[in-house]
Amino acid sequence: MNQISKPEIANPLGRALEHDSAGQHVTGQALYCDDIREPAGCLHAAMGLGPAFPARIVAMDLDAVRQAPGVVAVFTAADIPGENNAGSVVHDEPLLASDQTSYAQQPLFVVAAETRDQARRAARLAKFEAEERPAAVTYDQIVERDEHVMPTLEVVTGDAEAALAKAQHKLEGRIEIGGQEHMYLEGQIALALPSPDGLRVVSSTQHPTEVQEMLGHLLELSSAEITVEVRRMGGAFGGKESQAAHTAMMATLAAYHTGRPVKLRLDRDDDMVTTGKRHDFRVDYRLGYDDSGRVYAGTFDLAARCGHSADLSAAVCDRAVFHSDNAYFIPEHRITSHRYRSNTVSNTAYRGFGGPQGMVAIERAMDQIAARLGKDPLDVRLENLYGRHGDIAPYGMQVKERVLEPLIRQLEVSADYRQRRAEIEAANQSAGRYRRGIALTPVKFGISFTISFLNQAGALLNIYKDGSILINHGGTEMGQGLYLKVAQVVAHQFGVPLDMVKISATRTDKVPNTSPTAASSGTDLNGAAALAACKTLKQRLTRFLQQKFETDALPLFKDGRVLIGFHHMSYAEMARAAWFARIPLSATGHFATPGIGWDAKTGKGRPFFYFAHGAAVSEVEIDTLTGANRVVRADLLHDVGQSINPAIDLGQIEGAYIQGMGWLTMEQLVFNDKGQLLTHAPSTYKIPTATDRPDVLNITLYDNKNPEATVHRSKAVGEPPFMLAISVHSALAHAISGLGGPGYWPDLDAPATAEEVLRCLDAANAAAV
Amino acid sequence: MLLGWLREHQQARGTKEGCNEGDCGACSVVLARKQGEHIDYQPVNACIFPLANLDGTAIFSVEDFGNRQALHPIQQAVVDEHGSQCGFCTPGFIASMVAGQLGKVEHSAEVQIAGNLCRCTGYGGLIRAFEGQRNTPQPAAFRAKLDAAESWIKASDAGGFECHGTTGSIYAPSTLKDLASLRSVHPDALIVAGATDVGLWMTKGLKQPPKLILTTYVHELHAVEQTAEHFCFGAAVPYSQVGPTLLQDYPEARDWFERLGSVQVRASGTLGGNIANGSPIGDGPPLMIALGASLRLRKGETLREVALEDYFIAYGKQDLAEDEFVEAVLVPRRQPGQRLMVEKVSRRIDQDITAVLAAFSETSVGLRLAFGGMAATPKLAKTVMASRQASDIHKDFEPLSDLRASKAYRLRVAENLLRAFLEPDASNPSQEAAQ
Ligand SMILES: Cc1cc2nc3c(=O)[nH]c(=O)nc-3n(C[C@H](O)[C@H](O)[C@H](O)COP(=O)(O)OP(=O)(O)OC[C@H]3O[C@@H](n4cnc5c(N)ncnc54)[C@H](O)[C@@H]3O)c2cc1C
Ligand code: FES
């Protein structure tokens, strides 16, 4: 039993309760897929990777693989009974390549062996006769080749060119923004359990329904014959939205043929080499503005490196377009998004889903405008906030809520921004080896899947005779506390202690046709579906109680009791009584977000239900000898609406900020000229550790209620705070800028590695002379 | 490796695999081992910890510390501080923190857990949990397990065994004499110390060396001696014991020490292994070269001493005969008036492999400017040592561009750091450097 059950039954909504699995986490009892005891006869699979360059496969010799100790079978594309497809949106990507590979080390076969060690060893024994194909890897190469995985999107409002021509000042710039490896601590994994009664697959996935569907196509089975299950993931961050299916499909292919359970857990290096990452972008921008810093017009060209297939690139790039304005009104604007094909692994969903890449460019531009006008960049940002001079976004949606200005003002004071900025600029005048920088940047992030039909969710609610409640929904738990939040909502509905509500593993046979747990929408959608199920059951119980006590009073569910008229009984007694009276105590609930929709053809509509907001002040220090840098202090103020669980929300904000900081500073993906990933393990790909956390990190929830009728008037929190870290990038540029003389702002790209910072320091020094 | 044994053979699946190469800490467990008369507690990465190195030690994993009914104070604190989200990293953090308590570490919580990656939290709850509990006594149930282990560790006489299996043989001598003779008999065997390099060849490279000779149990190789002239570190002394001694004389090396690998890596890895493997980017050699260290090499009964800078001949080629091995590293004591600067340049502060390591020392005898990451071997910048001109670095080195840094960056950083050391009074080094 968790320790969350306190004797008094306080309203669980809004309380900083510990994660429902915290006790299991700290004792090592929480079961992840790899911790489930393998059934007898379980085989272990490994992927066989192709040549270290995109190749035409002339011949593949797998004899040595087959003959290796412990190997039971080897499978190639030819062994796939159904469709050889791993592309979730567009069927443009084979699960196992056959006559040619599109990127270095693309999987070509699957080995199943008695032990994992044997499978891994065998997988390396393949011999290929292969011809190298040209690789388009860099921006220059992909732009020149000009192949697109999905059509270009253009969103236009007004006449940007004419307005730019008229503008008092013009700014042009380019920024390159690197990708990011998810580095979920639990790598991709699946356990396939075949049986004559149907196939069950335990998969570490954010999208069980899609895994179920992809398995159906792979094996020509109907969805009803396949159950996909996930209790928890050891992190996901978008990396297990579309691409968890690949691992599940390979394990299942082997299970299908051998009739034995098969587990496939990718070794970390294989995982990093064969699964997609955050898209890297190159943004070319132009803005027209006046002396006050007010922006009148802009054009943004977003070039995304999508990898060798479409995957989720269209939606990711759409979201980048929707966030290339961040919080700023640009009356005449043209945003163009190109989705380039490259000979690299197919990029995919990652926390923020294109939004962060869109925002980085406009924030750089705000800083540049301020530098040229000799203003504090905060004033330029405030001048352009939605609401000051207009509130219609380029894609036609009205930005109604006026949260950001008061939020920024509050943070400006609480973080002592102006004073510190003045002190830092003064200290930098006489700085020796170390210089500091500070920045305040805002975030406005749209909540909803931009693919409208995904904005739905289902839930199943069972009340048992003893009164205990089981809630199941389509959302998956990856550490974000979704199960707990939904349980809090349900416990509140029935006025029972939280430990009477259990949430069981997410399974496609309990709640069907689910959307991925993504786009920060987990609680909004699944919490609302759970609420709908509660409502149905409460209506039935109300009718039952009214009949039983012959009253038309409404019952009150509170403190573990039910009060109706002058009668009351314990909640558990009521459940038993209802069962005796043959009331069905199980209900489903469904929710579809109202009023949203967006037309990709016209580029207009209302893609989002609402916006989540936040702002951050980051202060950094750079070492001018080496470019090494770190964040010394950060103050985050974030709008989660009315929080369902402040402890969970604060945790999301903190984790997102640190992850964003990693993306913009030390996390660098390096590919060679053949598109082979060189940073394919945590030895070479560095995510933040505890010592990278700012010495001072103040995080506050902004006091707000969602004007839209979300669960408890809360707001989504998974992704939006990720972009608070843009303040780090901006602060680094600020630290450098003073060296370049008045009006100077460095062309700092992302990630701002030590090398990149030193490059900009040298450029700033050169500009000054 | 230890992790596989725990998870597969013991079905103790609380300890996780996140990377299989020592970099994420998800597999951390607490190692108790004899160190002189004391018991030394350290977290180690089970994924690269060979079972053969476990003789005479005790291992505690997350299952040992407490349970759901009675959480260990560290476990309770992590719950209370909301230190877990997905929870996959959590058992490894708990192990590092419990080891920190047991080892009575004095450094910050951040340093103690820098070898554990968490991708979900921002580390805040974990740091607070350790800070709040670092001095809390162990709960009785766990204390009893520790006491039992301590008494048999003290009584045990580790090493002095051989194992012969289907894939190869392991020789684990306990005396220098036996090591020397085994080395002569099996010059083709691979020497293994802490296995923080060798372990990866196995877990990632899937190598199965047919013969291994362990240095772990050789008493003489564990000696740390101090004379008026030298610190002498036996080749099997782990970093965790090299650091404190070295820092007595060279406090400037604290960052070098705390940024070398992680607590886990420093507990297993040895200075001897770091030097012996001949890597151009090991952190040990440049500092040791700058300090004028030498190696004591042994072949049977024959000893010889080489200056460390002469030991590295070319990439992958050291002045070490087939049947020879490193016995000890001799580091001169600090000279009066000696100046020392050690700088590690890497993408991340902690537990990152070096792009450039600069170690500069100046004594009355002269200047020693050593670099790692600038050439195929760790090396002195001899032209600059003669001219004292930082810009002459181009004459000394032609570094490579690789995934960690470009050639231009390496040269630039080296020059900047040299200038800072050679012209310490220059007001704004980076400004001048650009001109
Ligand atoms: C996660 C991680 C982080 C790391 N970070 C760093 C870092 O920041 N800086 C750094 O420099 N290194 C780092 N390393 C590398 C490694 O820890 C060091 O090189 C370590 O010092 C090697 O020592 P060992 O005892 O583990 O050697 P082993 O792996 O046991 O052996 C290494 C080599 O030395 C040989 N050898 C060992 N002892 C002797 C001897 N007595 N005589 C002859 N040959 C011998 C072995 O045969 C082998 O070739 C890291 C490694 C890991 C896994
Ligand atoms: S599994 Fe990552 S350090 Fe061992």
Ligand code: FES
């Ligand atoms: S809680 Fe998920 S990695 Fe730490």
